[in-house]
Amino acid sequence: MHGLMMDMPLSIAALIQHADRHHGDTEIVSRTVEGHLHRYGYSDAHRRARQLANALRALGVKPHDRVGTLAWNGYRHFEIYYAASGSGAVVHTINPRLFPEQITYIVNHADDAVLFFDLTFLPLVEKLAPLCRGVRAWIAMTDRAHMPGGGLDLLCYEELVDSHSDDYRWPEIDERSAAGLCYTSGTTGNPKGVLYSHRSTVLHAYGASLPDALNLSARDVVLPVVPMFHVNAWGLPYAAPLVGAKLVFPGAQLDGASLHGLFEAEKVTCSAGVPTIWLGLLNHVKSQGQRFTTLERTVIGGSACPPAMIRTFEDDYRVRVLHAWGMSEMSPLGTVNTFKAKHLALPKAQRDALQNSQGRPIFGVDMKIVDDEGKELPRDGKAFGNLLVRGPWICSSYFKDEGGDPLREGWFPTGDVATLDPDGYMQITDRSKDVIKSGGEWISSIDLENAAMAHPAVAEAAVIGVAHPKWDERPLLVVMRKPGESVSREALLQFFEGRVAKWWIPDDVVFVDQIPHTATGKILKTKLREQFRDHRLSTA
């Protein structure tokens, strides 16, 4: 016997429809590439998304076609999200920080029908256009006055929107239809496409909004620093209309001064981004003696958030850190770190320690850890193993079946090594390819990096394994010092004593001017391993 409830498909268009009807004057504020601050309400965004949906149809974009974007966080990008997915096409957000060859591969692999771009990316588009012949229209996301010259045949976004009526009814779409496409940066091999559905996107938006996730509401002002081309800004462009939160888009200016200015001017309450972004912001705020007057909490994830950063935000600036873990293949949210009632009365040091883990799974995400033979390991907070996940917003295979079936008996292997404790808190030990194997035992590069980051002279730290004749691999600490600070190799190594097991202490330290990052802001360990492949440890 079936239940007798309406079988209404979950749809992305319903999110903007809801926000229009019930939060029509709630603002979306954007710092534009053209240099001004743009503001309007959800009703305006919905109207223009409908105009754009008509325009897409006129351009010959059919259901399931891919609509590419090379764009910052801004209102036009938001409109494309809804116009494309709402009309049955697939919004394909492209990370402009990838190498041009990777972007060419991605655009051609996705078979993008049209491609929208912010003016910043014109030089990139000029390179791509001759190599991406399948793209039928290149649309500059600006008005006529700012349209670039040059040899390329471009369409103008504002003209396209203006020349179409807002008389458009969102079609009813099978909730399992594709709605969004995002390629993982793939440190090795070709990038692989993760294809989100209407159902997965809406369920993820519900999950992300929950009190023990991001706790989003119609009283929030949300500024996603995480780009809309990095796993859909972690779903915030969907969760904000779902709850009716004000949205603030920072555009291309992601430096500390620009972000802090926007936080204060727009009374931002909640933000989200990778640790590297916050390093810049905290340095700026500290050097200027500034405060956060409205910011209540910030989501930090994408790579491990150093405990020192959590403490600075919470203890010095009274901003709560929501340490979160996820991946492109998980839409991306898997876990968020919040306390349970029983933790509130704990001594501060114990609560602080609990916050360093990646948190508890959101309902909808099931996880387990297994050994190399696939045998499940205990949830005792001590055993660590390969982390597997499953759930309705987790990828079942890659676009065009790239790389074959990724699942293991119905579970998605995350490539992370982690512990799970009886309360559900998950702690990432390492990415399996980054873990350092010393004499048959494992050393967590993340733990060593976290310990180094607590040193006041360290701006950023990375730990990699380098070859050792006796132990196979031993840890090498790569450090970028804060400007004007000095610290010696010996002092740094001494700093680890008492902070990590003695045999974990790195064998050597090298100082560098820059630590390389991936296109999504993670430390590029492959590059460091290459760079220091021939490094001779003094202990060797």
Ligand code: ADP
């Ligand atoms: P890519 O950068 O390859 O596209 P993702 O952005 O999906 O991949 O990154 C997912 C990976 O990032 C996770 O598998 C994990 O290794 C790492 N990661 C994400 N959040 C955290 C966190 N809070 N702590 C530690 N590692 C994290």
